[in-house]
Amino acid sequence: MTNPLVMFLSRRDDLSTDEIAALDALTLNSQDYAAGTAMIRQGDRPTSSILVLEGLAARAHYLADGKRMISALHVPGDYVDLHSLLLDQMDHDVTALTDCRVALTAHPEVRRVTERLPHLGRLLWLATTIDAAMHRAWIVALGRMSPLSHMAHFLCEMYIRLDIVGLAKDYSYRLAITQIDLADMLGLSVVHVNRTLQDLRATGMVSWVGSTVSIKDWDGLRELAQFEDAYLNLNKRAR
């Protein structure tokens, strides 16, 4: 299988064979995490960076009263933890929402690559700024969108992100997450997520059976979600 990080980056800029080789070298050591287990815990000071190869991982924040909020969902090709190359200490957990296979790369090795190949270094920087742009899109959805539009926005974003790494087909993709997880991403109660999902299904724009999401009316869903993909930086450009 193709390295999903290569797919992720080459969607945004051309990669040289040198750069592709370097990326492949970064993703040699793989490791598995079962659904529900933590890859990184709050307070950790990771010494390697984690790239998702398969499965879904989430950034989970826990509040004093036990409430949980998920601030980001990571799909294959996402460098979950490039941040920790630079940051002190994790202020949240990274959890496997489904069974995951990840690649681990020791920080010094990542740093060496960014210094040897500055253009590739910029692309990894780019990956973290795309993360930030996604965070902002979530902030907007949390603050000013109806639950229905927010849910639609989430499903649009997932479709594009999964499509980039070859995990969507015919407007359809696997999304094996529970309504509990979804509630913690949308900032809603489980009960309300369930009702919102029913409303969304009732529009006929989306079907979500088992763990398969199928978008039946992309244009309708996009409009409902006011989804503009600009923030995902999908254009191939010299960076």
Added chain:
Amino acid sequence: MTNPLVMFLSRRDDLSTDEIAALDALTLNSQDYAAGTAMIRQGDRPTSSILVLEGLAARAHYLADGKRMISALHVPGDYVDLHSLLLDQMDHDVTALTDCRVALTAHPEVRRVTERLPHLGRLLWLATTIDAAMHRAWIVALGRMSPLSHMAHFLCEMYIRLDIVGLAKDYSYRLAITQIDLADMLGLSVVHVNRTLQDLRATGMVSWVGSTVSIKDWDGLRELAQFEDAYLNLNKRAR
């Protein structure tokens, strides 16, 4: 006056005199924006990066029905738009909430510095990952905190961020924003922001008169907000 970006970065790592000189060189051209004007508009493809020297700037997103959401507030020392060095196209506005003085640096110049001084390049990268960490903290507050705690969290964050660049004293700082702006940051209606502010004042932990915020009980406010400053990466460390 000291370059606020130097203050921001040297709080996180030691800077060489070379690096400080380079930063000063990046911030030569200053420009003013009056309160309420846009520095960058949605759809722009900026060719220079913007650093806030004085005043407050916000990332403003507008929805189809005219609703506005502010996804980030930028204070002096914040590189508002380092992102645009790498990103395609702005998907939101950057607006001056108060009168602002900013520094403009052409992108090629920024890039040259990051290649010449890799360590400084990493620190600029760090600045963008701190932005991402702040975004995540906002997501958590939006999704799972009460308006009262959210407001408290916001005031805690502002205190720390302003203090770092020398703009706070004795737990007190200027914050010349309207309740409308605040509502668009917290994802609430203006009416509710007003009532929440009254509740917060009633606790006696904060006074906010005119444009001066004074924190009377830092520990109380921190607890109410469940504020942990880890995400701001305040430790000086080799990065």
Added chain:
DNA sequence: CGCTTGCTTGACGACGTTCAAGCTTTGTGG
């Protein structure tokens, strides 16, 4: 087969929005 986990439904209450109006402060021009 039975337990656990996740999904679904209903009833009720709380929290936050909307609408509408009055008040206060700030700034501007006569």
Added chain:
DNA sequence: CCACAAAGCTTGAACGTCGTCAAGCAAGCG
């Protein structure tokens, strides 16, 4: 220096959305 306008703050009342509680159902797994 006052008058007036504009912007922002504050308050009340009514409504609606969403959360909570509680229970039943469906599906997956040991």
